[in-house]
Amino acid sequence: MSGPHAVLQNPQQPGTRERGLISRVQAGQREFFYELVQPYERRVYAAALAILRNPQDAEDAVQEAMLKALANIRQFRAEARFSTWLIQITVNESLMRRRRERTVVMEPIDNRREVGTSGEDGEYAPRDFADWREIPSEALERKEVRQRLAEALGSLDPKYREVFMLRDMQHLNIQETAEALGITVASVKTRLLRARLMLRDLLAAGWEQGWFSRLPFEKGTKPW
Amino acid sequence: MVKAEMLDCEEVWREISNFVDDDVDADLRGKMEEHFRTCAKCVSLLAGTRNVMTLYGDERLLEVPAGLGQRLEARIEQKFETTLETKPAWRTATREPHWSTWSAWLMPVGAVALFVFSLALVDQLTFKSPPRSVMAERGHNIPPDMQVVISDGSKVFHVVGCRFIHDKATERTVTAGRAMQDGYVPCTRCLREYLPAASLTERAVVEAEIGEDGQGDAQVRAGH
Numbered sequence: 001m002s003g004p005h006a007v008l009q010n011p012q013q014p015g016t017r018e019r020g021l022i023s024r025v026q027a028g029q030r031e032f033f034y035e036l037v038q039p040y041e042r043r044v045y046a047a048a049l050a051i052l053r054n055p056q057d058a059e060d061a062v063q064e065a066m067l068k069a070l071a072n073i074r075q076f077r078a079e080a081r082f083s084t085w086l087i088q089i090t091v092n093e094s095l096m097r098r099r100r101e102r103t104v105v106m107e108p109i110d111n112r113r114e115v116g117t118s119g120e121d122g123e124y125a126p127r128d129f130a131d132w133r134e135i136p137s138e139a140l141e142r143k144e145v146r147q148r149l150a151e152a153l154g155s156l157d158p159k160y161r162e163v164f165m166l167r168d169m170q171h172l173n174i175q176e177t178a179e180a181l182g183i184t185v186a187s188v189k190t191r192l193l194r195a196r197l198m199l200r201d202l203l204a205a206g207w208e209q210g211w212f213s214r215l216p217f218e219k220g221t222k223p224w
Numbered sequence: 225m226v227k228a229e230m231l232d233c234e235e236v237w238r239e240i241s242n243f244v245d246d247d248v249d250a251d252l253r254g255k256m257e258e259h260f261r262t263c264a265k266c267v268s269l270l271a272g273t274r275n276v277m278t279l280y281g282d283e284r285l286l287e288v289p290a291g292l293g294q295r296l297e298a299r300i301e302q303k304f305e306t307t308l309e310t311k312p313a314w315r316t317a318t319r320e321p322h323w324s325t326w327s328a329w330l331m332p333v334g335a336v337a338l339f340v341f342s343l344a345l346v347d348q349l350t351f352k353s354p355p356r357s358v359m360a361e362r363g364h365n366i367p368p369d370m371q372v373v374i375s376d377g378s379k380v381f382h383v384v385g386c387r388f389i390h391d392k393a394t395e396r397t398v399t400a401g402r403a404m405q406d407g408y409v410p411c412t413r414c415l416r417e418y419l420p421a422a423s424l425t426e427r428a429v430v431e432a433e434i435g436e437d438g439q440g441d442a443q444v445r446a447g448h
Contacts, residue, residue, distance in 0.1 A: 030304050033304075034296070034300050034301075038293060038297075041288065041293055042283065043283075045288045046285075046286040059295070062292075063299045066296060066299075066300065067303055070300065124237070125237070140279065140284045146284070146285055149279055149285060168277050168280050169285070169286070174245075174247070189242065189247075192241050193238070193242075196241050196276055197237070197241075197269075197273065199280070200272040200273055200275070200276050203275075203276065203279075
Protein backbone atom coordinates (compact mmCIF):
# COMPACT_ATOMS: atom_id res chain seq x y z
CA MET A 1 0.00 0.00 0.00
CA SER A 2 1.57 3.23 -1.02
CA GLY A 3 -1.11 5.93 -0.83
CA PRO A 4 -1.50 8.64 1.77
CA HIS A 5 -3.69 6.48 3.97
CA ALA A 6 -0.87 4.02 4.43
CA VAL A 7 0.70 6.52 6.80
CA LEU A 8 -2.55 7.10 8.62
CA GLN A 9 -2.74 3.45 9.47
CA ASN A 10 0.80 3.30 10.71
CA PRO A 11 0.61 2.99 14.51
CA GLN A 12 3.75 5.03 15.12
CA GLN A 13 4.26 7.74 17.68
CA PRO A 14 3.16 11.19 16.48
CA GLY A 15 6.72 12.54 16.44
CA THR A 16 8.05 9.65 14.41
CA ARG A 17 5.03 9.75 12.17
CA GLU A 18 5.46 13.47 11.59
CA ARG A 19 9.13 13.05 10.72
CA GLY A 20 8.17 10.32 8.27
CA LEU A 21 5.63 12.56 6.61
CA ILE A 22 8.12 15.41 6.40
CA SER A 23 10.67 13.12 4.74
CA ARG A 24 8.11 11.91 2.21
CA VAL A 25 7.03 15.42 1.28
CA GLN A 26 10.63 16.60 1.07
CA ALA A 27 11.31 13.68 -1.26
CA GLY A 28 8.59 14.91 -3.61
CA GLN A 29 5.51 13.00 -2.39
CA ARG A 30 3.49 16.14 -1.98
CA GLU A 31 0.22 14.25 -1.68
CA PHE A 32 1.15 13.73 1.99
CA PHE A 33 1.41 17.45 2.72
CA TYR A 34 -2.12 18.08 3.91
CA GLU A 35 -1.89 15.11 6.22
CA LEU A 36 1.25 16.69 7.64
CA VAL A 37 -0.25 20.13 8.31
CA GLN A 38 -3.78 19.08 9.21
CA PRO A 39 -3.07 18.76 12.99
CA TYR A 40 -1.96 22.40 13.05
CA GLU A 41 -4.63 24.04 10.95
CA ARG A 42 -6.50 25.35 14.03
CA ARG A 43 -3.36 26.87 15.48
CA VAL A 44 -2.20 28.55 12.30
CA TYR A 45 -5.69 29.90 11.72
CA ALA A 46 -5.75 31.36 15.23
CA ALA A 47 -2.37 32.98 14.61
CA ALA A 48 -3.57 34.55 11.38
CA LEU A 49 -6.84 35.69 12.95
CA ALA A 50 -5.06 37.31 15.88
CA ILE A 51 -3.12 39.45 13.45
CA LEU A 52 -5.67 40.15 10.73
CA ARG A 53 -8.86 40.26 12.84
CA ASN A 54 -10.98 39.09 9.92
CA PRO A 55 -11.98 35.45 9.39
CA GLN A 56 -11.85 35.55 5.60
CA ASP A 57 -8.51 37.32 5.52
CA ALA A 58 -7.19 34.87 8.07
CA GLU A 59 -8.28 31.87 6.03
CA ASP A 60 -6.75 33.33 2.87
CA ALA A 61 -3.51 33.95 4.75
CA VAL A 62 -3.50 30.40 6.08
CA GLN A 63 -3.97 28.91 2.62
CA GLU A 64 -1.24 31.06 1.15
CA ALA A 65 1.07 30.33 4.06
CA MET A 66 0.56 26.58 3.70
CA LEU A 67 1.34 26.76 -0.02
CA LYS A 68 4.52 28.64 0.80
CA ALA A 69 5.39 26.01 3.37
CA LEU A 70 4.89 23.34 0.71
CA ALA A 71 7.05 25.22 -1.77
CA ASN A 72 9.82 25.60 0.80
CA ILE A 73 9.51 22.30 2.59
CA ARG A 74 13.08 21.34 1.67
CA GLN A 75 14.34 24.28 3.73
CA PHE A 76 12.82 22.89 6.91
CA ARG A 77 15.47 21.50 9.23
CA ALA A 78 14.77 18.65 11.61
CA GLU A 79 16.19 20.47 14.63
CA ALA A 80 13.24 22.91 14.58
CA ARG A 81 9.68 22.11 15.56
CA PHE A 82 7.51 21.74 12.51
CA SER A 83 4.59 23.48 14.24
CA THR A 84 6.79 26.47 15.05
CA TRP A 85 8.01 26.63 11.48
CA LEU A 86 4.43 26.62 10.17
CA ILE A 87 3.34 29.29 12.63
CA GLN A 88 6.29 31.50 11.72
CA ILE A 89 5.40 31.28 8.03
CA THR A 90 1.77 32.07 8.85
CA VAL A 91 2.74 35.04 11.01
CA ASN A 92 4.97 36.40 8.26
CA GLU A 93 2.24 36.00 5.68
CA SER A 94 -0.33 37.65 7.95
CA LEU A 95 1.92 40.57 8.86
CA MET A 96 2.72 41.12 5.21
CA ARG A 97 -0.98 41.14 4.33
CA ARG A 98 -1.76 43.54 7.12
CA ARG A 99 0.90 45.94 5.94
CA ARG A 100 -0.27 45.63 2.35
CA GLU A 101 -3.96 45.95 2.94
CA ARG A 102 -3.69 48.37 5.86
CA THR A 103 -6.37 46.53 7.74
CA VAL A 104 -8.35 48.74 10.09
CA VAL A 105 -8.09 47.29 13.58
CA MET A 106 -10.08 48.07 16.66
CA GLU A 107 -8.97 50.96 18.76
CA PRO A 108 -6.34 49.55 21.11
CA ILE A 109 -7.19 49.26 24.73
CA ASP A 110 -4.23 51.29 25.99
CA ASN A 111 -5.39 54.21 23.87
CA ARG A 112 -8.87 54.07 25.31
CA ARG A 113 -7.98 53.56 28.92
CA GLU A 114 -5.48 55.55 30.89
CA VAL A 115 -4.04 53.11 33.34
CA GLY A 116 -0.95 54.95 34.42
CA THR A 117 1.33 53.81 31.63
CA SER A 118 3.65 55.71 29.38
CA GLY A 119 4.74 53.88 26.22
CA GLU A 120 5.79 50.29 25.78
CA ASP A 121 8.47 50.42 28.42
CA GLY A 122 6.28 52.12 31.00
CA GLU A 123 4.86 50.17 33.86
CA TYR A 124 1.34 48.84 33.78
CA ALA A 125 -0.61 49.29 36.98
CA PRO A 126 -3.29 46.64 37.54
CA ARG A 127 -6.69 48.03 38.44
CA ASP A 128 -8.62 45.16 39.94
CA PHE A 129 -7.53 43.10 42.92
CA ALA A 130 -10.72 41.21 43.61
CA ASP A 131 -10.78 37.84 45.26
CA TRP A 132 -10.28 34.97 42.92
CA ARG A 133 -10.78 31.26 42.56
CA GLU A 134 -9.69 28.79 39.92
CA ILE A 135 -11.60 28.97 36.65
CA PRO A 136 -13.50 25.73 36.06
CA SER A 137 -12.50 24.14 32.79
CA GLU A 138 -16.12 23.87 31.69
CA ALA A 139 -16.20 27.67 31.39
CA LEU A 140 -14.77 27.35 27.90
CA GLU A 141 -17.63 25.11 26.89
CA ARG A 142 -19.84 28.17 26.86
CA LYS A 143 -19.84 30.12 23.65
CA GLU A 144 -20.47 33.35 25.55
CA VAL A 145 -17.25 32.94 27.50
CA ARG A 146 -15.24 32.14 24.39
CA GLN A 147 -16.69 35.15 22.67
CA ARG A 148 -15.82 37.49 25.54
CA LEU A 149 -12.29 36.15 25.66
CA ALA A 150 -11.92 36.71 21.91
CA GLU A 151 -13.28 40.23 22.22
CA ALA A 152 -10.87 41.04 25.01
CA LEU A 153 -7.95 39.75 22.97
CA GLY A 154 -9.14 41.64 19.92
CA SER A 155 -9.23 44.90 21.84
CA LEU A 156 -5.50 44.80 22.53
CA ASP A 157 -3.05 46.81 20.50
CA PRO A 158 -1.67 44.52 17.76
CA LYS A 159 1.86 44.56 19.11
CA TYR A 160 0.63 43.13 22.46
CA ARG A 161 -1.88 40.79 20.91
CA GLU A 162 0.69 39.22 18.59
CA VAL A 163 3.18 38.52 21.35
CA PHE A 164 0.50 37.13 23.65
CA MET A 165 -0.94 34.97 20.87
CA LEU A 166 2.40 33.42 19.95
CA ARG A 167 3.57 32.94 23.52
CA ASP A 168 0.42 31.95 25.44
CA MET A 169 -1.81 30.55 22.70
CA GLN A 170 0.70 29.01 20.31
CA HIS A 171 3.12 28.13 23.10
CA LEU A 172 6.21 29.38 21.34
CA ASN A 173 9.06 30.17 23.71
CA ILE A 174 10.37 33.69 24.20
CA GLN A 175 13.17 33.30 21.65
CA GLU A 176 10.88 31.79 18.99
CA THR A 177 8.35 34.57 19.55
CA ALA A 178 11.05 37.20 19.13
CA GLU A 179 12.27 35.59 15.90
CA ALA A 180 8.77 35.21 14.48
CA LEU A 181 7.98 38.88 15.04
CA GLY A 182 11.45 40.25 14.35
CA ILE A 183 11.76 41.95 17.74
CA THR A 184 14.12 41.58 20.69
CA VAL A 185 13.68 39.17 23.57
CA ALA A 186 13.39 42.13 25.94
CA SER A 187 10.53 43.55 23.87
CA VAL A 188 8.77 40.23 23.95
CA LYS A 189 8.94 40.10 27.73
CA THR A 190 7.74 43.67 28.14
CA ARG A 191 4.86 43.27 25.73
CA LEU A 192 3.90 39.93 27.21
CA LEU A 193 3.69 41.37 30.71
CA ARG A 194 1.47 44.19 29.56
CA ALA A 195 -0.73 41.90 27.47
CA ARG A 196 -1.31 39.51 30.34
CA LEU A 197 -2.13 42.24 32.84
CA MET A 198 -4.38 44.10 30.41
CA LEU A 199 -6.32 40.95 29.61
CA ARG A 200 -6.65 40.19 33.28
CA ASP A 201 -8.10 43.64 33.91
CA LEU A 202 -10.45 43.35 30.94
CA LEU A 203 -11.79 40.00 32.04
CA ALA A 204 -12.10 41.11 35.64
CA ALA A 205 -14.21 44.01 34.40
CA GLY A 206 -16.34 41.52 32.52
CA TRP A 207 -16.83 39.61 35.69
CA GLU A 208 -18.01 42.76 37.39
CA GLN A 209 -20.66 43.05 34.65
CA GLY A 210 -21.84 39.52 35.32
CA TRP A 211 -20.95 37.66 32.14
CA PHE A 212 -19.62 34.79 34.23
CA SER A 213 -22.75 34.91 36.36
CA ARG A 214 -24.08 31.54 35.29
CA LEU A 215 -20.87 29.78 36.24
CA PRO A 216 -20.98 27.80 39.45
CA PHE A 217 -18.89 30.19 41.53
CA GLU A 218 -19.59 30.73 45.19
CA LYS A 219 -21.50 33.87 46.01
CA GLY A 220 -19.26 36.81 46.65
CA THR A 221 -16.15 35.32 45.01
CA LYS A 222 -14.52 36.18 41.68
CA PRO A 223 -12.25 34.24 39.36
CA TRP A 224 -9.70 37.03 39.25
CA MET B 225 15.22 43.68 58.99
CA VAL B 226 13.55 41.10 56.84
CA LYS B 227 10.88 43.62 55.92
CA ALA B 228 13.50 45.93 54.45
CA GLU B 229 14.49 43.28 51.90
CA MET B 230 10.93 42.59 50.73
CA LEU B 231 9.75 43.82 47.36
CA ASP B 232 7.01 46.38 47.08
CA CYS B 233 3.93 45.73 44.95
CA GLU B 234 5.14 47.62 41.89
CA GLU B 235 8.34 45.59 41.78
CA VAL B 236 6.23 42.45 41.91
CA TRP B 237 4.02 43.65 39.09
CA ARG B 238 7.04 44.27 36.89
CA GLU B 239 8.25 40.72 37.32
CA ILE B 240 5.04 38.79 37.67
CA SER B 241 5.02 37.67 34.04
CA ASN B 242 8.56 36.37 34.29
CA PHE B 243 7.62 34.73 37.59
CA VAL B 244 4.84 32.64 36.05
CA ASP B 245 7.20 31.78 33.18
CA ASP B 246 9.80 30.64 35.72
CA ASP B 247 12.17 33.15 34.21
CA VAL B 248 13.48 34.79 37.42
CA ASP B 249 16.54 33.86 39.41
CA ALA B 250 16.27 32.07 42.72
CA ASP B 251 16.86 35.18 44.80
CA LEU B 252 14.09 37.16 43.13
CA ARG B 253 11.76 34.18 43.24
CA GLY B 254 12.27 33.89 46.95
CA LYS B 255 11.52 37.57 47.50
CA MET B 256 8.40 37.42 45.40
CA GLU B 257 7.09 34.35 47.17
CA GLU B 258 7.68 36.13 50.46
CA HIS B 259 5.67 39.08 49.16
CA PHE B 260 2.80 36.87 48.09
CA ARG B 261 2.55 35.47 51.57
CA THR B 262 1.60 38.86 52.92
CA CYS B 263 -0.10 40.71 50.02
CA ALA B 264 -3.61 39.68 49.04
CA LYS B 265 -3.68 42.07 46.10
CA CYS B 266 -0.61 40.59 44.47
CA VAL B 267 -1.88 37.08 45.14
CA SER B 268 -5.03 38.06 43.26
CA LEU B 269 -2.91 39.47 40.48
CA LEU B 270 -0.83 36.29 40.26
CA ALA B 271 -3.93 34.10 40.19
CA GLY B 272 -5.61 36.25 37.57
CA THR B 273 -2.53 36.20 35.37
CA ARG B 274 -2.38 32.43 35.54
CA ASN B 275 -6.10 32.21 34.79
CA VAL B 276 -5.60 34.32 31.68
CA MET B 277 -2.81 32.04 30.51
CA THR B 278 -4.87 28.93 31.27
CA LEU B 279 -7.96 30.16 29.46
CA TYR B 280 -6.18 31.42 26.36
CA GLY B 281 -3.86 28.44 26.26
CA ASP B 282 -6.80 26.06 25.87
CA GLU B 283 -7.22 24.86 22.30
CA ARG B 284 -10.99 25.02 22.64
CA LEU B 285 -10.60 28.75 22.31
CA LEU B 286 -9.21 28.28 18.80
CA GLU B 287 -12.47 28.14 16.93
CA VAL B 288 -12.18 27.71 13.19
CA PRO B 289 -14.78 28.26 10.46
CA ALA B 290 -16.66 25.21 9.25
CA GLY B 291 -14.96 23.58 6.28
CA LEU B 292 -11.60 25.28 6.85
CA GLY B 293 -9.73 21.99 6.55
CA GLN B 294 -11.57 20.88 3.42
CA ARG B 295 -10.94 24.18 1.69
CA LEU B 296 -7.29 24.10 2.65
CA GLU B 297 -6.91 20.55 1.37
CA ALA B 298 -8.66 21.46 -1.89
CA ARG B 299 -6.38 24.48 -2.38
CA ILE B 300 -3.30 22.34 -1.85
CA GLU B 301 -4.54 19.69 -4.27
CA GLN B 302 -5.41 22.35 -6.83
CA LYS B 303 -1.94 23.82 -6.56
CA PHE B 304 -0.43 20.34 -6.81
CA GLU B 305 -2.39 19.51 -9.95
CA THR B 306 -1.62 22.86 -11.54
CA THR B 307 2.07 22.31 -10.97
CA LEU B 308 1.89 18.88 -12.56
CA GLU B 309 0.08 20.23 -15.61
CA THR B 310 2.48 23.09 -16.19
CA LYS B 311 5.62 21.05 -15.59
CA PRO B 312 5.48 17.61 -17.18
CA ALA B 313 8.05 15.08 -16.09
CA TRP B 314 10.34 15.53 -19.06
CA ARG B 315 10.50 19.30 -18.45
CA THR B 316 11.17 19.15 -14.72
CA ALA B 317 14.47 17.36 -15.32
CA THR B 318 17.33 19.73 -14.70
CA ARG B 319 19.80 17.89 -16.93
CA GLU B 320 19.15 15.59 -19.89
CA PRO B 321 15.69 14.08 -20.44
CA HIS B 322 15.18 10.61 -19.04
CA TRP B 323 15.15 8.51 -22.22
CA SER B 324 14.01 5.50 -20.22
CA THR B 325 10.55 7.02 -19.87
CA TRP B 326 7.98 6.64 -22.63
CA SER B 327 7.04 10.31 -22.48
CA ALA B 328 10.58 11.35 -23.35
CA TRP B 329 10.35 9.34 -26.59
CA LEU B 330 6.95 10.71 -27.51
CA MET B 331 8.11 13.90 -29.19
CA PRO B 332 10.95 12.55 -31.41
CA VAL B 333 8.85 9.57 -32.49
CA GLY B 334 5.96 11.86 -33.30
CA ALA B 335 8.23 14.14 -35.32
CA VAL B 336 9.55 11.22 -37.41
CA ALA B 337 6.04 9.92 -38.01
CA LEU B 338 4.90 13.35 -39.14
CA PHE B 339 7.84 13.64 -41.53
CA VAL B 340 7.17 10.23 -43.09
CA PHE B 341 3.50 11.05 -43.47
CA SER B 342 4.37 14.33 -45.18
CA LEU B 343 6.65 12.56 -47.65
CA ALA B 344 3.97 10.04 -48.45
CA LEU B 345 1.42 12.78 -48.98
CA VAL B 346 3.72 14.73 -51.33
CA ASP B 347 4.50 11.57 -53.27
CA GLN B 348 0.83 10.81 -53.61
CA LEU B 349 -0.04 14.29 -54.86
CA THR B 350 2.97 14.70 -57.17
CA PHE B 351 3.69 11.38 -58.81
CA LYS B 352 0.50 9.35 -58.58
CA SER B 353 -1.97 11.79 -60.01
CA PRO B 354 -4.05 10.56 -62.97
CA PRO B 355 -3.55 12.01 -66.53
CA ARG B 356 -5.26 15.36 -66.69
CA SER B 357 -5.10 16.06 -70.44
CA VAL B 358 -8.03 15.03 -72.60
CA MET B 359 -5.41 14.07 -75.10
CA ALA B 360 -4.15 11.38 -72.77
CA GLU B 361 -7.20 9.17 -72.32
CA ARG B 362 -6.76 5.44 -71.84
CA GLY B 363 -8.06 3.34 -74.71
CA HIS B 364 -10.68 0.59 -74.68
CA ASN B 365 -10.55 -2.87 -76.19
CA ILE B 366 -7.11 -2.38 -77.69
CA PRO B 367 -5.75 -5.85 -78.49
CA PRO B 368 -2.92 -6.32 -76.02
CA ASP B 369 -0.76 -8.13 -78.55
CA MET B 370 -1.11 -5.35 -81.15
CA GLN B 371 2.28 -4.05 -82.22
CA VAL B 372 2.60 -0.35 -81.45
CA VAL B 373 5.38 2.17 -81.51
CA ILE B 374 6.68 4.20 -78.57
CA SER B 375 9.48 6.70 -78.40
CA ASP B 376 11.40 8.85 -75.90
CA GLY B 377 9.94 12.13 -74.76
CA SER B 378 6.31 11.05 -74.95
CA LYS B 379 3.95 8.69 -73.15
CA VAL B 380 1.80 8.10 -76.24
CA PHE B 381 1.88 4.92 -78.32
CA HIS B 382 1.08 4.83 -82.00
CA VAL B 383 0.44 2.42 -84.84
CA VAL B 384 3.46 1.88 -87.04
CA GLY B 385 3.87 4.72 -89.50
CA CYS B 386 1.81 7.35 -87.61
CA ARG B 387 3.11 10.78 -88.56
CA PHE B 388 2.63 12.09 -85.05
CA ILE B 389 5.30 9.94 -83.47
CA HIS B 390 7.49 12.13 -81.35
CA ASP B 391 11.28 11.83 -81.77
CA LYS B 392 11.23 9.17 -84.45
CA ALA B 393 14.93 8.50 -83.99
CA THR B 394 14.15 6.70 -80.70
CA GLU B 395 11.04 4.81 -81.78
CA ARG B 396 10.73 1.14 -80.91
CA THR B 397 8.02 -1.47 -81.25
CA VAL B 398 6.27 -3.07 -78.30
CA THR B 399 2.89 -4.72 -77.71
CA ALA B 400 -0.04 -2.46 -76.80
CA GLY B 401 -0.43 -4.40 -73.54
CA ARG B 402 3.14 -3.67 -72.52
CA ALA B 403 2.84 0.00 -73.54
CA MET B 404 -0.30 0.47 -71.44
CA GLN B 405 1.32 -1.40 -68.56
CA ASP B 406 4.15 1.12 -68.72
CA GLY B 407 1.72 4.03 -68.56
CA TYR B 408 1.45 4.87 -72.26
CA VAL B 409 -1.87 6.04 -73.71
CA PRO B 410 -3.10 5.66 -77.33
CA CYS B 411 -2.59 8.35 -79.91
CA THR B 412 -5.83 10.22 -80.57
CA ARG B 413 -5.15 10.22 -84.30
CA CYS B 414 -3.96 6.82 -85.27
CA LEU B 415 -5.85 4.94 -82.56
CA ARG B 416 -9.03 7.08 -82.51
CA GLU B 417 -11.30 4.07 -82.85
CA TYR B 418 -10.21 2.76 -79.46
CA LEU B 419 -11.08 5.96 -77.55
CA PRO B 420 -14.48 6.72 -75.90
CA ALA B 421 -16.91 8.74 -78.01
CA ALA B 422 -17.44 11.40 -75.32
CA SER B 423 -13.75 12.01 -75.12
CA LEU B 424 -13.48 12.27 -78.85
CA THR B 425 -15.89 15.21 -78.89
CA GLU B 426 -13.69 17.08 -76.50
CA ARG B 427 -10.61 16.11 -78.43
CA ALA B 428 -12.20 17.36 -81.65
CA VAL B 429 -12.42 20.76 -80.08
CA VAL B 430 -8.80 20.54 -79.03
CA GLU B 431 -7.74 19.38 -82.45
CA ALA B 432 -9.68 22.23 -84.09
CA GLU B 433 -7.91 24.65 -81.86
CA ILE B 434 -4.51 23.32 -82.85
CA GLY B 435 -5.49 23.22 -86.54
CA GLU B 436 -4.85 19.58 -87.28
CA ASP B 437 -7.04 17.86 -89.87
CA GLY B 438 -6.24 14.22 -89.15
CA GLN B 439 -5.76 13.42 -92.84
CA GLY B 440 -2.58 11.59 -92.22
CA ASP B 441 -4.34 9.42 -89.71
CA ALA B 442 -6.88 8.32 -92.20
CA GLN B 443 -4.18 7.43 -94.61
CA VAL B 444 -2.34 5.48 -92.00
CA ARG B 445 -5.43 3.59 -90.87
CA ALA B 446 -6.24 2.83 -94.51
CA GLY B 447 -2.83 1.30 -94.77
CA HIS B 448 -3.48 -1.09 -91.79
